[in-house]
Amino acid sequence: MGQSLVITSGKGGSGKSTLAINLGAALAAAGQTCVLVDMDMGMRSLDILCGLENRIVYDLADVADGICQVKQAIVKHPAIQGLSLVSAAQTRGSDALSPQRSREVMEELKNRFDLVLIDCPAGVGRGFRNAASGADRALIVSLTDPVSIRDAERVAGLLERSDILRPELVFNRVRPARGGQRAEMGCAERLNLNLIGLIPEDPLLPLATPERPAALGSSPAGRAIRELSRRLTGEDLPLTPLRRERLIKRIARAIAQ
């Protein structure tokens, strides 16, 4: 039996979908079977971001309505062995699904995959409740500004009500600083959240598409996401402070991409 993990944040734009795909690719590369579940009903994105938009036949609303079985909505990534996608509906809203139905779908997916990564929509309404109710664990993705941090705190409180007691926290788009990430670490402690990832701001952060399956490469964000995937699967790997990349290295990397 696998585990389900909701990737959430409150507001949009913190990098949930980008992280979901890259984390899924990293987990699959490490030999785990992984399914991404796009819960953003009406505004799905993972199909396009993964380059799978032409392969979607059935979506979550079809599953909820009983038009198809869960397994018929699973699309295997053609280039990344072990990674699959279940897409949200594009023409239906979050009320096409209920927390109860969502739990049932996730249970079935957990029977088929080691990890079910649920990409949560923005907001804390029904879409959020659907996504959280099917999850065993949660990963809150926050930017480092005060508004995002306040959102993260609010979401942690709401998750508690869904019995997800100690969500894990990832700071995204972190800028390397001289003293390491003391500010981010102090903040996580204050919020009583387990900080398990520091992902640097990386304008070249690639996505794993069929054309570029091994996209994560050796970019700083790629390395951080790979480390995060190892911590998620139980490895005791300390957080490495982000270092400023030397300009010359950055240019070389940009040319190589």
Ligand SMILES: Nc1ncnc2c1ncn2[C@@H]1O[C@H](COP(=O)(O)OP(=O)(O)O)[C@@H](O)[C@H]1O
């Ligand atoms: N570590 C990062 N460095 C630079 N840009 C990032 C990073 N993570 C995400 N982004 C960018 O931020 C934007 C929002 O990301 P997205 O994953 O769509 O957020 P969400 O799903 O939370 O709304 C995208 O343009 C994405 O490429």
Ligand SMILES: [Mg+2]
């Ligand atoms: Mg998104």
